[in-house]
Amino acid sequence: MKCSHATKLLSEAEERQLTGRERLRLRFHVFVCTACRRFKKQLGLLRLLLTEASPKILAAVYASDATLSASRRQEIKALLRRAAEES
């Protein structure tokens, strides 16, 4: 089994039940391949961390200093004023 295939199966294992043959070949590959063993462990860590991601990322991003560009701000205001006048 190639590493590219092994990583695909490791990832797919989170979406579907692997077949017996797939599991067996994967287990053997992971046993002999340090890189894929690390990948497997990292996949588990990412999965664990990402369940917490939504509020954490939002908090980090809301704390950022991103602001609407001045030109866009004017453009949106103009569009809204026009819409308000039309109604």
Added chain:
Amino acid sequence: MASTQTKEQIQSQDPAEWVDLYGDMLLRYALSRMRDRDLAEDLVQETFLVAWKNRKEFAGRSRFSTWLVAILRNKVADHFRREGRRKSSSLDESEGEPESEPLFSKWGKWKRSPKSWSASPAELVENREFWVVVAGCLGDMPAHLAYVLRLREFKSAKTKDICSLLEISSSNVSVRLHRARLLLRRCLEEKWFS
């Protein structure tokens, strides 16, 4: 003050004032979903226009800002749905996407073998800088991949629900998730774990 405006205040307000009150907040929300700033600003603009058109529907039960974010969230989902359909019709994703720097050699071996990560999950979760890096990595990968990963991992959406939301096949979802995980892993290794 802005967050506790009543229905009547909102409906009689000059909508241009909304832009100063809520524009930056909405932009930051959009940027937490996508890296492309022009696109984020486009979606914020559409959000305000939809909000104006539907202002009578704002019942005042939630904060006005929450109501605006709900509109924006729908706009983001619409965008990725359109984008995803375009991608899956223009590319055979089972072949993967052409990549500037492939992760595996043509013999299927890692080009750069994963390194060992020393990490305490509990500490990472509480580290704001780590999440800024995660957000950056998600922003750097193709947006339709990041979006599927968000749905699956952040919200624990079922694969079949993602299929129907994005109108793509389950193998398509698996391929996207796999690509997204590989890219996120590599990005975090470069930007955080090295």
